Amino acid sequence: MTTQQYKPRKKIRGASIKRQDTERPVFNESGIEIRKTYTAEDLEASGGVDMVGLPGEYPFTRGIHKEMYRKRPWTMRQYTGFGNPEDTNKRFRFLIENGQTGLNVAFDLPSQIGIDSDDDMAIGEIGRVGMAVDSLHDFEVAFDEIDLEKITVSLTINGSAAIMIAMYLAMAEKRGYDISKLRGTAQNDILKEFIGRGTWIFPVEPSIKLVADTIEYCAHNAPKYSPVSVCGYHIRESGADPAQEMAYGFVIAKAYTDLVLARGLDVDEFASRLSFNFNIYGNIFEQVAKFRAGRGLWAKIIKEEYGATNPRSMVLRMIAGGGGSGLTKEQPEVNIVRGAYYALISALSGAQTMALCCFDEAYTIPSEDSQRLSLRTMQVLIEEMGMCDTVDPLAGSYYVETLTNQMRDRMEEVMREVDEQGGIVKMVAEGSIQSKVSAQAYELLRDIESGEFPKVGINCYEMDEEEPEVEYHPYAEDDARKQIRRLQTLRAERDNAAVESTLAKLVDDARQGVNVMPAIMAAVKAYATVGEMTDALVSVYGRYNEPVRF
Amino acid sequence: MNSNTNRGRIRVLIAKPGLDGHDRGAKIVVRALIDAGFEVIYTGLRQPPEAVAQVAMEEDVDVIGLSSMAGSHVPYCKRLKELMVEKGLDDKLWMIGGVIPMPDQAALRDLGLDGIFPAGTRLEEIVEFINERVQ
Numbered sequence: 158m159t160t161q162q163y164k165p166r167k168k169i170r171g172a173s174i175k176r177q178d179t180e181r182p183v184f185n186e187s188g189i190e191i192r193k194t195y196t197a198e199d200l201e202a203s204g205g206v207d208m209v210g211l212p213g214e215y216p217f218t219r220g221i222h223k224e225m226y227r228k229r230p231w232t233m234r235q236y237t238g239f240g241n242p243e244d245t246n247k248r249f250r251f252l253i254e255n256g257q258t259g260l261n262v263a264f265d266l267p268s269q270i271g272i273d274s275d276d277d278m279a280i281g282e283i284g285r286v287g288m289a290v291d292s293l294h295d296f297e298v299a300f301d302e303i304d305l306e307k308i309t310v311s312l313t314i315n316g317s318a319a320i321m322i323a324m325y326l327a328m329a330e331k332r333g334y335d336i337s338k339l340r341g342t343a344q345n346d347i348l349k350e351f352i353g354r355g356t357w358i359f360p361v362e363p364s365i366k367l368v369a370d371t372i373e374y375c376a377h378n379a380p381k382y383s384p385v386s387v388c389g390y391h392i393r394e395s396g397a398d399p400a401q402e403m404a405y406g407f408v409i410a411k412a413y414t415d416l417v418l419a420r421g422l423d424v425d426e427f428a429s430r431l432s433f434n435f436n437i438y439g440n441i442f443e444q445v446a447k448f449r450a451g452r453g454l455w456a457k458i459i460k461e462e463y464g465a466t467n468p469r470s471m472v473l474r475m476i477a478g479g480g481g482s483g484l485t486k487e488q489p490e491v492n493i494v495r496g497a498y499y500a501l502i503s504a505l506s507g508a509q510t511m512a513l514c515c516f517d518e519a520y521t522i523p524s525e526d527s528q529r530l531s532l533r534t535m536q537v538l539i540e541e542m543g544m545c546d547t548v549d550p551l552a553g554s555y556y557v558e559t560l561t562n563q564m565r566d567r568m569e570e571v572m573r574e575v576d577e578q579g580g581i582v583k584m585v586a587e588g589s590i591q592s593k594v595s596a597q598a599y600e601l602l603r604d605i606e607s608g609e610f611p612k613v614g615i616n617c618y619e620m621d622e623e624e625p626e627v628e629y630h631p632y633a634e635d636d637a638r639k640q641i642r643r644l645q646t647l648r649a650e651r652d653n654a655a656v657e658s659t660l661a662k663l664v665d666d667a668r669q670g671v672n673v674m675p676a677i678m679a680a681v682k683a684y685a686t687v688g689e690m691t692d693a694l695v696s697v698y699g700r701y702n703e704p705v706r707f
Numbered sequence: 708m709n710s711n712t713n714r715g716r717i718r719v720l721i722a723k724p725g726l727d728g729h730d731r732g733a734k735i736v737v738r739a740l741i742d743a744g745f746e747v748i749y750t751g752l753r754q755p756p757e758a759v760a761q762v763a764m765e766e767d768v769d770v771i772g773l774s775s776m777a778g779s780h781v782p783y784c785k786r787l788k789e790l791m792v793e794k795g796l797d798d799k800l801w802m803i804g805g806v807i808p809m810p811d812q813a814a815l816r817d818l819g820l821d822g823i824f825p826a827g828t829r830l831e832e833i834v835e836f837i838n839e840r841v842q
Contacts, residue, residue, distance in 0.1 A: 266726035266777065270753075278755065281782035282726050355728015355752050395731050486827040519826060521808055595734040602735055606829055615827070624809050632778065705751035707734040 185443040187400035189563045195555035203562035208453045212507075212548040214468075215460065218453035218561065219549040220507040221472035226545035231503070232510040233535050234311055234476065235528050238263030238288040240636040241643075242299035245288035248525070249303060255529050256536060260303070261311045261512055263287030264321070269356040271317040271691030274640045283637035286522070287313075290321070291644045291686045296328040305329055311342040311386070311476070311510075316358040318345035319367045320690050323677045326379055342383040342432055345371055348409045349388045351585045351701075352594065353395030358691060361586045363698035367673070369416040374674035376417075376427040385413060386476065388434040394482050395591075396598030399436075399443055400564055403451040404571035405590070406433060407458065408581040414463065424463045428470035435475055437499045437506075438483025442560055445551055448477060448506035450565035477508035484514055487614035489625050492516035497534050504544040505551055511535055522630035588704035595707055647684060655683040660693045667697035717841050719770040722750040722759045724787070727777035732805055732826070736774065739830040745770075745837065756783060760790035768799065769841045775805040784818050800840050804828065 183191045192199065200206070208216055213223030222228065235252060237260070238245045249260055264287040267279040273291050274283045283289050288299060300310070314321040322343045326336050347364040350357050357364060371384040389397070389406030397405060410431055417427055435451070437444055456471040465471055480499040484492040493516045503511045513531040515523035523531075538544045551557045575581050575590075584590040604610035611617055659680035666676040673694070680690050721737050723730055730752060737749045748766050750759065763771050771791075773780065780803060791797045803815060804824035812823050822836050 270726055278726065281779040282777075285779060286727070286777045350728070353729075353731070355730060357728075486825065519806065595731065596738070598731050599735045599738045602830070606831075627809075629808055629810055703751045705749060707737045707749050 185440050185560075186398045187443060187447075187564060187567050188398065189400075189443075189560065189567060195559050197555060200555050200559045200562075203559040204566075205562075206558065208562065208565070209552065209558065215471060216453040216456040217472050218449050219552055221452065221474060221509070223548070225507060225548040226504070226539070227547075230539045230545050231508050231535075232259040232309065233257050233532055234259035234261040234478075234510050234512050235515075235523075235531055236261045236263050236313060236479075236512055237528070238265075239286070239522055239630065240284040240633055241289050241640045242295045244284070244633075244636060246299050246301055246303075248528075249299070251525060252528065252532065253303070253308060255532055257532055259309045259311065259510060262299070262313060264312075264314055265289045266356070268321075268687055269314060269316055271320070271358045271687055271695075273686050273688030274637070274644050276688060281632075283640055285632055289637075289640045290324070291640070291688070292647055292684050293324050293327055293331075293681050294643070294647060294684065296324045297331070300328060305332070305334055305339065305341075309340045309342070311344070313344045315344055315347050315350045315354070316356040316364075317687055317691060318343050318347070319371050319674060319677055320681065320687055322371055322375075322382075322384060323674065323681045326382070327678060327681045336379045336382070338381055339379055340381045340383075342386050343371070344388065344434065345385045346388045346409065346434075348412060348581060348585055349391050349405075352405075352591055353391040357701045357703075359694065359698040360701045361582060363694075364701070365412065365416060365582065367694075368413050369420065370672045370674050372413065372417045372427050372430070373420055373422060373672055375430065376422060380430070383430045383432045383474075385410075385430075386432045386434045387413070390434045390436045390479060392594060393436040394479075396594035396596070396601065398597070399439060399447045400567040401571050401594075402436060403447055403454075404568040405575070405581070406435065407451075407455060407568070408572055408575045410455075411458070411462075412581055418463070424459065424465045425467040425470050428459055428463070428465055429467065429472070431474075433473055433475040435477050436479055436482075437477050437502045438480035438495070441498065441502055441505075442557060443564070444502045445505050446557055446560035446564045448475075448508070449549070449557070449561045450568060452507075453561075454565050454568055474509050476510035476512060477503040477506055478510070478512035479514050481514045481518060484516070484519060485612065485614050486519040487622065488620060489516050489519065489627070491614055492519075493530065493534075496531060497537075500534050500538055501544075504538050507549060517627050520625075520627040520629070524628040524630065526628070586704075588706040591704075592706045644686065647686075651684040656680070656685045656689070659683045660685055660689060663690060663693045664696055667694055716744060716746045717770065717837060718746045718748070718766060718768040719772055719837065720748045720750070720759070720763050720766060720768040721772045721774065722754045722762070723752045724754060724756070724759065724773045724775055724783045725777065725779040726753055727775070727779070728752050729776040730774070732776065733774035736772065736804065736830070736833060739834065740837075743834040743838075745834075756787040756790055759787060760794055760796060763791075763796050763799065764794050770800040770802065770837055771796070773803045773805075775803060775807065778806070778808070778811075780805075780807065781811050781814050781818075784815060784820065788818050800837065802833075802836070804833070 212220040268290040375384040387410040389402035393402035452473045455473040515527040608616040663676040802822040
C-alpha cells in the first residue's frame with residue numbers, strides 16, 4: 158500500500174526554468190507530486206518492488222517478452238492512407254521499401270462512418286483523410302503484392318469495423334492465406350469513439366454488441382487476429398491525463414470482456430488477442446511509469462478478476478505512439494525533435510508497435526519525406542542508440558519504480574471512480590465522460606495560454622514566424638470521381654441477386670440478435686458495399702443520437 | 708442542441724461541419740465563448756450545411772462559427788454560402804477555425820469568411836474579434 162496522498166490537481170505541472178523557486182511543489186500531469194530526490198525509502202513507502210518481477214513473467218511490469226527487442230525490435234507502423242486504394246497501395250510500398258515492418262491503414266471519413274463514395278454526404282470527403290473503401294474490390298487493390306504474413310496490417314477503423322475486418326479476412330482468404338493463422342489488428346474500439354474522434358454510427362448498445370461479435374467470431378475463426386485495439390490514446394487526445402488515459406482504456410476493455418464472457422467464452426479463449434493503443438507525449442518519466450504500471454495492473458485484472466490461467470491472456474500488448482497533441486503548429490521543425498523524444502519514451506516503455514506523428518501534421522497529410530523522417534527516427538533508435546540491447550532499462554531506478562507504483566494506484570482510483578458513477582458504458586451514453594475530458598482540455602489550454610504549463614514555441618521561446626514551407630497534400634478531385642465510377646461499375650457488374658439475399662440475411666441475423674459476422678462475411682464476398690451493409694444494420698439498430706454536451 | 712439562453716447577449720453558433728469527429732477544439736471554443744459572456748449554441752458532430760443554416764436562422768444568431776479539422780471546409784463553405792444568401796444570413800459574422808491550410812485561406816476569404824483562426828490562435832483573440840465586429 159502506498160502512503161502517498163493524492164492531492165487535487167494543481168496548476169503547477171512540471172518544473173520550469175521560469176520558476177526559480179525550488180520549494181514550490183511540482184506535480185506531473187496525472188496529479189502526482191514529484192520529489193526532488195528519490196531513495197529506497199520512497200520506493201518502499203510507495204509499495205516496494207512486489208509488482209516489478211521479471212520481463213516475460215507475471216505481472217509483466219517490466220515487459221511482455223523475456224528478450225524483447227533483442228529478439229525483434231518494435232514494429233514500425235506509420236498511419237497511412239489517402240485518395241483511392243491505388244494511391245494508398247503505392248505509399249504502403251514506399252514505406253515498406255524504406256524499412257517499415259507493418260501497415261496502419263487510414264480510411265476516409267465516409268468509409269469510417271459507413272457511407273458509400275456516391276452518397277451526397279461524401280462530397281468533398283472521398284479519400285481526403287484516408288483511403289476510400291466501398292467494397293472488397295478496394296481491399297484487393299490496396300493490399301496488392303503486399304505479403305500479409307511478413308507485413309502485419311492494422312486497420313484504424315471503428316464504426317464500420319465489423320465490415321472492414323470481414324473485408325480484410327475475405328481478401329486474405331481470396332489470396333490463399335489461411336485465416337486461422339492470419340495476424341493483424343483492427344482498432345474496433347467504439348466506446349472511445351463516443352468520447353473522442355467521433356466515428357460512431359449505431360447507438361451505444363448495438364455498437365458494443367458488434368465489438369463482441371467480432372471478438373467472438375475471431376476467437377473461433379481467426380484466433381491469431383486481434384479484433385480490438387482498445388485506445389486510451391484518443392481519450393488522452395481529448396483531454397484526459399496519462400493515468401486517466403490508461404484507466405479509461407482498461408474500463409473499456411473490461412466492458413468488452415464482460416460482453417464476450419456473457420456469451421459463454423472462456424477468458425483464455427480471447428483475452429490474449431485484446432490489444433491496446435496508448436499515447437506517448439508528455440513527461441518522459443511519467444509516460445514510462447504509466448506503461449510499466451499499466452502492464453502490471455492489466456495482468457492483475459485479467460488474472461485476479463477474470464481468473465485467466467494462460468499468461469498470454471494477461472499481457473498488455475500495445476502500440477505506443479502518436480503524440481499529436483504534444484506537437485505544435487508553431488516552429489514545426491521542433492516537432493521532429495519532439496518526435497524523437499516520444500520514440501525514446503515508447504522504446505523505454507517496451508511497446509510492441511510504434512508510430513510517430515509527423516512534424517507537418519498540424520498543416521497537412523504527411524508527405525513521403527516527412528513519413529520517411531519518422532521511420533528514420535525509429536531506425537536510429539534501433540540501430541545506433543542501444544535501445545534493443547536490454548529489456549526495461551529504467552527498472553530499478555528509485556524514481557521510476559516509485560512513480561510506477563503511484564501511477565498504478567492512481568489508475569485504480571480512476572477505475573473506481575468510473576465504477577462509482579455507474580460504469581463506462583453509462584457514462585459514455587449520458588455524455589458525462591465526454592464533458593469531463595473536454596473540461597480538462599479547456600483547463601489545460603488556459604494554463605498553456607497563461608504560461609503556467611510551459612510549451613516551447615507557444616508560451617516560451619516564441620518567434621515571429623513566416624508561414625513555414627510545407628508540402629501540402631492536394632485533394633485529388635479526379636481520384637474521388639474515379640472512386641465513384643468504380644463503385645457504379647461494381648453495382649452494375651456484380652451478382653445483385655446475391656447481394657440482395659446476403660443483405661437480407663444480415664438484416665435477419667441482426668434482428669434475431671445472433672452474431673452478425675458470418676452474414677457480413679457473406680455480404681462482403683458478394684461485393685455488397687460498406688454503405689449497403691451499414692444501412693442494413695441501421696434498419697435494425699437505428700443511428701446514434703449524440704448527447705450534445707461540451 | 709445546447710444553448711444558454713438569455714436575451715440581449717451576442718449569440719454564437721458553433722458547428723462541426725462535415726463528417727469529422729475531432730471536437731476537442733470546438734468544445735474548447737464553446738467554453739471560452741461562454742466564459743466571455745456570449746450565448747453559445749453548439750450543434751454537435753456531422754452537421755450538413757443545410758442544418759447549420761437552419762439552426763443559424765432559427766436561433767437568430769449573430770455569429771456562425773465552424774470548427775474544421777479534416778480539410779473539407781472549402782466545398783462545405785461554398786454550399787453553406789449559397790444557403791446563407793438564400794436565407795438572408797449573409798450579413799452574419801462568419802468565422803472558421805481549426806486546421807486551415809494556407810492555400811485554402813484565400814478561397815475561404817473569397818467566399819466571405821470574416822475571420823480565419825488556425826490552430827494555435829489564442830482564445831481571447833477569437834473573443835475580441837467577435838466583440839469588435841458584432842455591435
